[in-house]
Amino acid sequence: MPFVEVRLSPKKSASAPVIVWFRDDLRLADQPALAHAAATGQPLICLYIHDPQAAGERAPGGAMRWWLHGTLAALDAALHEQGGRLLIMEGAQDEVIDACIAATGATGVFWNRRYGGKEREADAALKARLRDNGLTVESFNGALMYEPWTVLNQSGEPFQVYTAFWRACRRVGDPPPPEPAPERMIFQSLPAGLTRNASKLADLGFLPQKPDWAGGMREAWQAGEEAALERLRTFLADDLEAYADERDEPSVAATSRLSPYLAVGAISPRQAFAALKHAQHGRHGGSPTRRETSAEKFLSELGWREFCYYQRFHWPDLAERNLRAAFDAMPWRRDAKGLRAWQRGLTGYPLVDAGMRELWHTGWMHNRVRMVVASFVAKHLLIDWREGEAWFWDTLVDADGASNPANWQWVAGCGMDAAPYFRIFNPVLQGQKFDPRGLYVRQWVPELAGLPDKMIHQPWKASEAQLAEAGVRLGKDYPLPVVEHDMARQRALEAFAKTGKGKHLAADDDEEKPKRKGKS
The missing domain is CATH 1.25.40.80 (Serine Threonine Protein Phosphatase 5, Tetratricopeptide repeat)
Known part of the structure; x- marks a missing residue:
């Protein structure tokens, strides 16, 4: 939407509205910015801004866009029940807020804080500028x-x-x-000029079109x-x-x-x-x-x-930089074929493949399996953890700018208080321990459903008779492993040694989550 430069001249009046800027806090209860704005007794403008080029902000992936659409629709419906609406605007955040202030005479802006480095810088600059123009601007902890x-x-x-x-x-x-949702909220009637420039949620392009890959997510989640x-x-x-x-x-x-x-x-x-x-x-x-x-x-x-x-x-560059600098010397491999097999759930390791298929279908994956599949990328395939993190960012409905990269760095061994790199999850042993009857694998890798429990996590060890009875032709119905575990483990340890941190390596490659020790 086009915006022109405006001069902010707020009119101090009890009837003048205040703006509640919704961001990653899409609810009415325990919403400090909304509560403090409502407590002023002034009419509220509930605003959501879609800024595809917001400085320092990571654009949401496909699954998160789908999830945002549903969550915003639910928030708008909740506001409608209270007599209000969610004003959705598209454009540069500062310009949108300036335009809303100029169009409505709003005297204050309230929001909940964000914690990324560039996000904080942008919020601080906006707060200072608006205050210099005489507006009340307050931020709160809502996250x-x-x-x-x-x-x-x-x-x-x-x-x-x-x-x-x-x-x-x-x-x-x-x-x-x-805190509960405010008991009393007065909502500002919006001027026609502002509503003409407002965006409809459907116009933001958050929903997939062709193909519509969100069917499984619709079955799994209610926003x-x-x-x-x-x-x-x-x-x-x-x-x-x-x-x-x-x-x-x-x-x-x-x-x-x-x-x-x-x-x-x-x-x-x-x-x-x-x-x-x-x-x-x-x-x-x-x-x-x-x-x-x-x-x-x-x-x-x-x-x-x-x-x-x-x-x-x-450490604001959490998604881009190894928090442990020694990993900058890690000899990561470029392996497009292996990465694609992992993304599609066709690695030949049933637990890994079940997790990746669950992720694609539902936008979510069980936490134990997340650790196994992430370890597989960084250690079995020796692919830079950032490539795996980017795939999760695009496919997870819970993709989060803090948790996603922090947990990938934890698994890869390069993050704060991370699992040591030499602890390499064995996907066969992990499956046998946490999915002993193969129920999870049978759900998400149905081509292996007929295998006996002892073989379902290592189908390449099944006898010809067992494979025939299960109707499995390895290499055709289900792939052989893209990499052999012992070889991959040794390769990973040798690569880790090149960072200068791999002199004393543990023999056990399938340790459980280690007890976190060390100086604070």
Whole structure:
């Protein structure tokens, strides 16, 4: 949309509106910017800006665009129920806000903070400029339990070890309780000139056209704040008790599946924390119950999300640069064929292929399998972790600018408090341990469904009779492995040695998630 330079001359009036700028906080409850704007008693303009070229912001991938469409539609419907609407504008963020102020006489702008480096710079510059023009501009914490600059070690430096970071967070105490949606909101009638320039959600191009690849995602997910809260309630009521014991089994629905909602802010971590605490203390006993143990485990996963955002704040180039500089010398391979086989779920390793097919179909993948497939890229194929991270960014409905790169760096060994590079997940052993009956593989790699349990994670070891009975022709119905595990492991260790950090290598290549140790 075309914009012209405008002179900001806000009129100080109780009837003048204020703007609530929605970004990655697409909800009404526990929405600090919305709550503070409503508390002014002034009419509200609820604004969402689609700026495809926003400085410093990473354009959302295909799956996230689809997810955003549904979430924005749900937010608009929720505002309609309150008598308002979501004003969607397309263009440069500063220009859109200036145009909205000029058209409506808005005297204030409220938003929740972002934590990427260039995002913070852009927000700070906009805040300073608007304040210089006499507007009230306030920003708030709507995304985290503990803001990154409030948690530092005794030297005043950022923590580099998760356990030390999370202990420090917990010493601060519980985060503030979540606030309900404002009881009273007055909405501004928008001038015709502004609404003419508004964009319709359908015009943003967030939905796939031809081909429509989102059918599986539509089956798997319901977007919006109400769906997020229902998912949280269901998890706490039905799945929490088994969480600690079963969360690593991909065939079991034991995880929260809240990550897509957290990624777009349809729910806040404070809401999850408060509901979890309520559920944790719902039962009492002389010793920790299974439910309480699971609650603590889930709380630590919320803490890990905080640690990912903490890294993004203190190391803004998280998605581009190895946080451990030694990995700059890593001799990554260019392997377009191997990368394509991985993306399509045709590596010949059933657990890896099941995960990649689940990802393509639903826009999501079980966390245990995420670690295995990421390790396969960086260690079996020796492909730069950034190539795998980019594929996840495009295909995940929970693609998140902090969690996605931080977790890829963790698996690759180059991130903060990362898994050592020499710990190489063996996809066969991982499948046998966490999918022993092959239920997950049978769901997503149905061509192997007829194989016996002992062979389903290593079909190349099945006898001719077993393959014939299952109707599997290796190399035709299902591929042979794109790389042999022992060879790939040795190649990865030799490559790691070239970084100067691989002098003392462990023999066990299938360690579980290591206990995080080290100086903070």
